[in-house]
Amino acid sequence: MATIIDGKALAKKVNAQTQERVAKLKKQNITPGIAVVLAGDDPASLIYTRNKHKKAIKLGINSILKKFPADVSQEELLAEIDRLNNDDSIDAILVQQPLPAQIDPETITSAILPEKDVDGLNPLNLGKLYANQRGNYPVACTPRGIMRMLTEYGVDLEGQNAVIVGRSILVGKPLLALLNNANATVTMAGSKAVNLPSLTQNADILIVATGTPSLIKQTDVKPGAVVIDVGINRLSNGKLVGDVDFENVKKSAKAITPVPGGVGPMTIATLMEQTVDLAQWRHHG
Numbered sequence: 353m354a355t356i357i358d359g360k361a362l363a364k365k366v367n368a369q370t371q372e373r374v375a376k377l378k379k380q381n382i383t384p385g386i387a388v389v390l391a392g393d394d395p396a397s398l399i400y401t402r403n404k405h406k407k408a409i410k411l412g413i414n415s416i417l418k419k420f421p422a423d424v425s426q427e428e429l430l431a432e433i434d435r436l437n438n439d440d441s442i443d444a445i446l447v448q449q450p451l452p453a454q455i456d457p458e459t460i461t462s463a464i465l466p467e468k469d470v471d472g473l474n475p476l477n478l479g480k481l482y483a484n485q486r487g488n489y490p491v492a493c494t495p496r497g498i499m500r501m502l503t504e505y506g507v508d509l510e511g512q513n514a515v516i517v518g519r520s521i522l523v524g525k526p527l528l529a530l531l532n533n534a535n536a537t538v539t540m541a542g543s544k545a546v547n548l549p550s551l552t553q554n555a556d557i558l559i560v561a562t563g564t565p566s567l568i569k570q571t572d573v574k575p576g577a578v579v580i581d582v583g584i585n586r587l588s589n590g591k592l593v594g595d596v597d598f599e600n601v602k603k604s605a606k607a608i609t610p611v612p613g614g615v616g617p618m619t620i621a622t623l624m625e626q627t628v629d630l631a632q633w634r635h636h637g
């Protein structure tokens with residue numbers, strides 16, 4: 353039976369560290385601040401942004417939520433980002449995805465000041481990550497949280513076969529760079545992969561981020577593999593499941609993340625951690 357990678361417990365530990373760092377910064381009259389920009393009324397996005405706001409307040413981080421109607425124009429959003437870029441009380445800007453169809457996500461992420469880009473999606477930060485540059489720059493929170501989980505659970509990456517299923521800019525692409533920078537042999541597959549099981553069966557570390565419930569079955573996974581499930585799917589019966597058939601895969605995997613209680617809580621904890629990083633870097637370099 354696999355070790356269950358407890359994202360909730362690890363998130364608690366990370367949050368406790370963040371809370372202490374916030375307290376220290378406050379003694380220097382610095383209060384980290386995050387702004388979350390939400391366009392439209394997608395119910396899942398509303399829940400996430402509310403959870404982020406609550407967590408920030410709990411840790412002593414200032415948090416503001418800027419809500420726009422679904423028919424907001426790109427100019428209005430860009431004007432808001434410009435205001436937040438120039439607001440000295442804001443260290444971190446997150447524009448919740450997905451955005452309404454009339455908004456070009458690349459234009460938005462490119463407009464966020466790289467120093468305040470808590471999602472790590474600005475091309476400058478993504479480029480630094482791909483170039484494996486040293487120094488301080490933000491990295492997408494879900495991938496960074498996953499790397500933290502792998503480290504905390506002692507998962508060896510060097511020379512190992514890591515397979516990522518899903519190619520999104522928020523998860524797959526940054527993970528590709530992070531795992532590559534950690535000297536893993538990385539394969540990235542999308543939905544067009546000709547023989548997906550032949551790829552996933554080769555993975556020592558399998559990371560799945562597609563949004564397809566039960567895409568990955570026990571027979572798709574090498575016995576002894578470490579499985580990270582990034583999927584969050586709400587079934588019609590209200591149940592929340594990932595992209596991996598958890599109950600069966602856990603029988604032969606070495607370690608696996610549950611949904612809920614795995615990658616999700618670590619994403620929020622990493623978002624808070626990186627907000628404090630950005631505040632520190634901006635004030636102290």
Ligand SMILES: Nc1nc(=O)c2c([nH]1)NC[C@@H]1CN(c3ccc(C(=O)N[C@@H](CCC(=O)O)C(=O)O)cc3)C=[N+]21
Pocket residue numbers: 399400403446447448449450471493494522584592611612613614615616617619620
């Ligand atoms: N610009 C941007 N940055 C993001 O980081 C971003 C985004 N847009 N858009 C949507 C996705 C999704 N996301 C989640 C964060 C936490 C949970 C989370 O805490 N999940 C809980 C369960 C929550 C529930 O019950 O619904 C868990 O897995 O245990 C889930 C999903 C961040 N995202």
